[in-house]
Amino acid sequence: xxxxxxxxxxxxxxxxxxxxxxxxxxxxxxxxxxxxxxxxxxxxxxxxxxxxxxxxxxxxxxxxxxxxxxxxxxxxxxxxxxxxxxxxxxxxxxxxxxxxxxxxxxxxxxxxxxxxxxxxxxxxxxxxxxx
Numbered sequence: 001x002x003x004x005x006x007x008x009x010x011x012x013x014x015x016x017x018x019x020x021x022x023x024x025x026x027x028x029x030x031x032x033x034x035x036x037x038x039x040x041x042x043x044x045x046x047x048x049x050x051x052x053x054x055x056x057x058x059x060x061x062x063x064x065x066x067x068x069x070x071x072x073x074x075x076x077x078x079x080x081x082x083x084x085x086x087x088x089x090x091x092x093x094x095x096x097x098x099x100x101x102x103x104x105x106x107x108x109x110x111x112x113x114x115x116x117x118x119x120x121x122x123x124x125x126x127x128x129x130x131x
């Protein structure tokens with residue numbers, strides 16, 4: 001069973017992404033500036049935040065709060081928490097067995113991280129493709 005990952009924002013973006021992927025090896029976390037949400041809705045490509053910075057350095061909301069990742073937490077919940085607490089747009093992503101990168105779809109928002117990870121493993125998706 002995956003251990004819990006928690007961050008209040010003091011972690012490096014790259015560290016959080018690596019910890020997430022270590023616990024959910026068929027998934028990866030893409031953390032982007034808030035304007036990426038509009039770009040995705042238009043079908044445009046998006047860039048993540050600077051992975052060498054701490055979340056506190058890239059966040060757009062300055063309130064308090066923390067986010068924890070457990071296997072039972074739903075994909076949609078994580079995405080909402082990042083937006084509400086840090087003001088960042090987040091997608092849970094995966095890489096197909098053919099090497100194509102995808103974002104989880106709205107239909108997958110109600111799945112838990114463990115369930116989505118298991119589904120992507122069964123589909124033959126690639127491991128350790130965090131970015």
